[in-house]
Amino acid sequence: MLKAITKGLSSVIQGIEVAPLPRAVSVCTKDNLENQNNRLVKKKMADQLARAEEFEKKAEKKLSGWGLFGSKYEDAADLFDKAANSFKLAKSWDKAGSTYIKLANCHLKLESKHEAAQAYVDAAHCYKKTTINESISCLDQAVNLFCEIGRLSMAARYFKEIAELYESEQNIEQAIVYYEKSADFFQNEEVTTSANQCKQKVAQFAAQLEQYQKSIEIYEEIARQSLNNNLLKYGVKGHLLNAGICQLCKGDVVAITNALERYQELDPTFSGTREYRLLADIAASIDEEDIGKFTDVVKEFDSMTPLDSWKTTLLLRVKEKLKAKELEEDDLT
Structure with missing residues (x-):
């Protein structure tokens, strides 16, 4: 009986035709999706641009029309703000910047200097993407206003x-x-x-421009201030190292030696640091006019504590001066 039922079911199943899956009408490729997204983005930006221009037009109309003095500028400011935001959404940065300047002028008419300053800052951040000089000019205007209001x-x-x-x-x-x-x-x-x-x-840039004394004074001042602050104490040896490297660039061995003595008096722990050892050993190599020693000393320090590009640049200047001195003496002999 069971066999008969199983046989019957088997023949029924065999008689059923499985319909093929319907073929996809179209396959959305990655490129198609990207193109579609790009079109949507462009449309949104175009819509925002149109909105911005409409808001700007209404604001200009408010300013040129009749009305109470305060009310006129308040209404125009509100519309310029909306216009600037829409220009930003449309990524029309120059237009957004110029609109924020118009907004700043409205706030100045209303004697709202803080809001005017902030509008200049917003303008600067828009111009930053296109015209650096305009951005700087707007920030200068903002700074002047912030100074006026304390x-x-x-x-x-x-x-x-x-x-x-x-x-x-x-x-x-x-x-x-x-x-x-x-x-x-x-x-x-x-x-x-x-x-x-x-x-x-x-200090960093002054040294790049070979204004070494200016850099030295700044680094030494920061080191002195940092000694009185528990959170900043750890950075003192770095500031003294920077000051010392600037001393080395001046090439005066006596001044370097005097500076190292000052640094020990300023921070008694400095003489036990690798930074102090580096400066003292380089000073000795300059005094002995020994380029080989200079190179070995710098290489050893760099292997333990990698030198940044600023220090490397200045130390290369020291090395070049040492080389030039060596060549000069060779010529004399």
């Missing part, structure tokens, strides 16, 4: 941002000017860590 920590922050923009453009001289301004403002506001960061930038 927001000195904000002024310090944006002085630093200007310095960073000049640095990105390899304009080291102007970067130094603005890092110094930022350091002064941070110092006045007792934001010591930020002030020291800016001072270190000044």
Whole structure:
């Protein structure tokens, strides 16, 4: 009986035809998806651009029309703000920047200097993507306004941002000017860590421009300040090393020796560090006019504590001076 049932089921199953799966009408490739996404993005950006232009047009109309003085500029400011945001979403950075400047002017008419300063900052951040000089100009305007209303920590922050923009453009001289301004403002506001960061930038760039004494004074000052702070004490040997390398660049062995004595008095633990040993050994190699010793000393230190590009550049200058001195003496003999 069971066999008969099984046989019957088997024949039924065999008689069933399995229908083939329907073929996909179209296959979405990766390229197709990307193209579709790109079209959607472009459409959204075009829509935002149209919205921005419409908001801007309405704002201009408000300014040129009749109405209460305050109300007119408040309404225009609101519309310029919306326009600028839409220009940003459309990635139309120059238009966004110029619109934020119009917004700043409205706030100035309303005597809202803080809001005007912030609008200039927003303009600067838009121009940063296209025109660095315009970005710097807007940040300068913002800093002036922050100074007028006594927001000195904000002024310090944006002085630093200007310095960073000049640095990105390899304009080291102007970067130094603005890092110094930022350091002064941070110092006045007792934001010591930020002030020291800016001072270190000044020292770094001054040394690149061969203004070694300026760098030495800054690094020594930071080292002295750091000794009185438990959190900053660990960095003292690094600051003294930087000051010492700048001393080496000046090539005056007596001055180097005197500096090392000063550093020991400043921090009695310094004489037991590898940084002190490096400076003392290089000073000896300069005094002995021994390039081989100089190279070995630097190589040994670098194998334990890799030298950054700034230190390497300055030490190469020291080596070149040592080489030149050696060649000069060879010529005399």
